[in-house]
Amino acid sequence: MTREMIFALVLGYVLGSIPFGLILTRLAGKGDIRDIGSGNIGATNVLRTGSKPLAAATLILDCLKATAAILLARQLFGGPFDNLAERVAAAGAMIGHLYPVWLKFKGGKGAATLLGVLIPLLPIAAVVYAAIWLTLLLTVRISSVAGMTAAVSAPISVAVLGERTLLPMLLGFAVLVLWKHRENILRLRKGTEPRIGSKTSSTA
Numbered sequence: 132m133t134r135e136m137i138f139a140l141v142l143g144y145v146l147g148s149i150p151f152g153l154i155l156t157r158l159a160g161k162g163d164i165r166d167i168g169s170g171n172i173g174a175t176n177v178l179r180t181g182s183k184p185l186a187a188a189t190l191i192l193d194c195l196k197a198t199a200a201i202l203l204a205r206q207l208f209g210g211p212f213d214n215l216a217e218r219v220a221a222a223g224a225m226i227g228h229l230y231p232v233w234l235k236f237k238g239g240k241g242a243a244t245l246l247g248v249l250i251p252l253l254p255i256a257a258v259v260y261a262a263i264w265l266t267l268l269l270t271v272r273i274s275s276v277a278g279m280t281a282a283v284s285a286p287i288s289v290a291v292l293g294e295r296t297l298l299p300m301l302l303g304f305a306v307l308v309l310w311k312h313r314e315n316i317l318r319l320r321k322g323t324e325p326r327i328g329s330k331t332s333s334t335a
Contacts, residue, residue, distance in 0.1 A: 135208050139216040143200040143223020148231035151192040152177045155185050173239040175274040190243045197224040197247030218300055221248045225304055240311040242278030245304050256288035272326040275315035282308035
């Protein structure tokens, strides 16, 4: 791997590993998000603090940190390596979010960050992703179902759109998102996964 690719990977990882949920809740005086609800640093758990603006800000920033990593790689390494640099930065951002060294490798679940990867690489797939995520949040009202289904849509979208070169990476990202949701999957099978706004969602 060239120095440029190593730099792109590190750049993506550093940006991806910024724990916005943890930072924002502490700045807002809500305490340590890891001591609330599920203990996850993502937007869904931030919502359990009772602050919708904080949850929305966490989701947006977790999304845009991946977008920023890819755009910076594109700007820095434009030319024959631009596509590879962007994908390496995307991989770094996803891994950084899921496994941040600063939090002993206990990060978020990746749904928002994966959307941030799609925005600069394939905007149409990003629109499909966001539409599926939002529709399921509003109808099913189970955050994990919405996030996992949206994640699975990413490799499907690129395959349908003929962007096969992105397929292996996005398939891997979707698998990682599902893996990080494995406890949610167990609760779904048991019928105990909470819905957004339910009384049990605060302690799930």
